Amino acid sequence: MIRGCAFRSRGFGFPRFKKFGQYKSFLYPQFKENPLKNGCIKLPKIGEVTINLHRPIPDGFTIKQVRVLSRARHTQWYVVITIALEVEAPENPPIGRAIGIDVGLEKFLTTSDNFTVERPKFLKDLKGKLKLLLHRASKKQKGSKNWEKAQVKVARLHLKIANTRKDFHLKTAHLLCDQAETIFAEDLNTVALNRGMLRKECIDASFGQFLDLLKWVCWKRGNYFQKVDPRGTSQTCPECGATVQKPLQEREHICPECGYKTHRDHAAARVVRLRGLELVPKGFGERKPLVN
Numbered sequence: 001m002i003r004g005c006a007f008r009s010r011g012f013g014f015p016r017f018k019k020f021g022q023y024k025s026f027l028y029p030q031f032k033e034n035p036l037k038n039g040c041i042k043l044p045k046i047g048e049v050t051i052n053l054h055r056p057i058p059d060g061f062t063i064k065q066v067r068v069l070s071r072a073r074h075t076q077w078y079v080v081i082t083i084a085l086e087v088e089a090p091e092n093p094p095i096g097r098a099i100g101i102d103v104g105l106e107k108f109l110t111t112s113d114n115f116t117v118e119r120p121k122f123l124k125d126l127k128g129k130l131k132l133l134l135h136r137a138s139k140k141q142k143g144s145k146n147w148e149k150a151q152v153k154v155a156r157l158h159l160k161i162a163n164t165r166k167d168f169h170l171k172t173a174h175l176l177c178d179q180a181e182t183i184f185a186e187d188l189n190t191v192a193l194n195r196g197m198l199r200k201e202c203i204d205a206s207f208g209q210f211l212d213l214l215k216w217v218c219w220k221r222g223n224y225f226q227k228v229d230p231r232g233t234s235q236t237c238p239e240c241g242a243t244v245q246k247p248l249q250e251r252e253h254i255c256p257e258c259g260y261k262t263h264r265d266h267a268a269a270r271v272v273r274l275r276g277l278e279l280v281p282k283g284f285g286e287r288k289p290l291v292n
Helices: 002-009 127-138 145-179 199-205 207-221 264-279
Strands: 025-028 040-043 047-050 062-071 076-084 098-103 109-111 182-186 224-228 252-254 261-263
Touching (some): 040 062, 098 207, 109 264, 127 145, 182 207, 182 264, 224 264, 261 264
Parallel strands (some): 098 182, 182 224
Antiparallel strands (some): 062 076
């Protein structure tokens, strides 16, 4: 009883045994020697397993951990190898051309240069097929072999949707890095967006995953990425700084103070860029100054 109270006080429930098929991954925390050899990986208690190594291990790195993952109800297996090297990775300085981006549901994103990317509807495009597979699975006897086959088809379709979405996010991130060396984005509360009235559309767009991947791509390619305060970006005029209140359904920005007129998302992206430039530390960009 005391153990149960301790678990609940820390925000966890009482520990339970995993049911059959509930495990999705298991971890090997450390290795004494390199487990990779001749296209195989040697796992304790399992032995040598043939793998498709996507990229070679760089020289000087040591393998620290290996996690085995299952996807699509244990029909696809992956190995995630964690490597380590004692080296200090420098931060990318804000140099070169700077842009701000504003993500949304009408357009997936709009930049401060008025460049837009259409929003693919990953789940909606395959909603009919998913509904059909779920209907067929509901007609099978639970626990039977035919029921398991139907569940595998549903899981594989969900995996296809997730992989298509991630591929789109990565290609969009590289496209933005091709356009500018410094990128500013809103620090959105994606958890609240996924619980709002438009939660199905926000989850399908997956803004949180996109911003995380964009940050990683910027670091990998030597670009600078910074998040800014998102409050009032769509209610502020980028030309004069005046507050222009407008409801969500109003998609055009018209400033009564200076008369500036543009699309709502374009104005918000320009405000994001201006706020990002204010956060740039002094002393950076001396080799290649930021382009205003």
